[in-house]
Amino acid sequence: MFLHVSGARHLRDFQVELTFNNGRQGVVDLRGSLDGDVFEPLRDVEVFSQFRVDPELETIVWPNGADLGPEFLYFQAFKNEPDLQEQLRSWGYIA
16 A cells, blocks of 8 residues: 555644544654755745645645655654554665
């Protein structure tokens, strides 16, 4: 099964509550993930909060074209869950 973001809601600051197509829900704080030219405008919370779930890409996107992959978002949401360490390692997020 391919992983997709099926729902997203801005909580506060750079925190997003995400729902994935496997039924898991989690919260990510993306403050430290906004590096590079395309993400620079998103460092403004007003701009950051304008994301939406794109039905074609099946992840969150912003009006300026920035997006983050669902696997990265899943990792950010669940990186401390012991039962997911093997899966996250196979994706290359954990050494």
